[in-house]
Amino acid sequence: MTRPFSFYDQRHHPTVDVPAGYERWAQTYDQEIGDHLAIDLLARLRAIQWTHLGPVVDLACGTGQIGSWLRRQGVGAVEGVDLSSAMLGHAQDRGAYRLLVQADISACPLDTGRYDLGVCSLATCHLPELEPFFQEAGRLLRPGGQLVIIDYHPFFLLNGIPTHFHDAQGGSIAIQNHVHLISDYVTLGRQRGWILEEMVERLVDEAWAAQAPNMAKYLGQPVSFAMTWRSDTRA
Secondary structure, eight states: OOOOHHHHOSSOOOEEOHHHHHHHHTTTHHHHHTTTTTHHHHHHOOSOOGGGOOOEEEETOTTSHHHHHHHHTTOOOEEEEESOHHHHHHHHHHTOOSEEEESBTTBOOSOTTOEEEEEEESOGGGOSOSHHHHHHHHHHEEEEEEEEEEEEOHHHHHTTOOOEEEOTTSOEEEEOOOOOOHHHHHHHHHHTTEEEEEEEEEEOOHHHHHHOGGGGGGTTOEEEEEEEEEEOTTO
């Protein structure tokens, strides 16, 4: 079990809670995040047949980057959930979603067994506990449905680098993080009746460092990961 993130924190930025942080970050989120952390990992997944999917739920959909990518892969219907009204406003503007709902990803006002796939990107690191999330994902997906979790790598968080953004004055603001080890995901996922199908990790490479020179000092280090799970119909 890890300690509170404050034990690992090396930056000591002013820190805000999740709703406040993403309300403030919404305007510049797409520019600051780019494709490296999440979209690049989605493109590497091989266990999912994107064009054969029924409805997909994008949990913590943010500004809609993931939903837009899913639609470009041929996914017909995507519905999104997020805590932040400002982030949802940007997602709405993209036009990729059939439905957008403001809610907690661990307690969604959506129908049981409705979705073929759930995607949750860069959000479980904000949850104090993973079990309610796995339980809710299991409720939302049909039997045999798949779940993709993308998040900051615990290696990065354990080295004291939080989720953070820059305010209008250029200062750094951190958003509350909780460190979950890879083994936490695997243990709790299996306990909730999920089968791990694949996992990929995103290292900082030369191309990323060339595009964002501030990342050069992390060359070769893992920053994010993606897991594909399938609900166990035997459970």
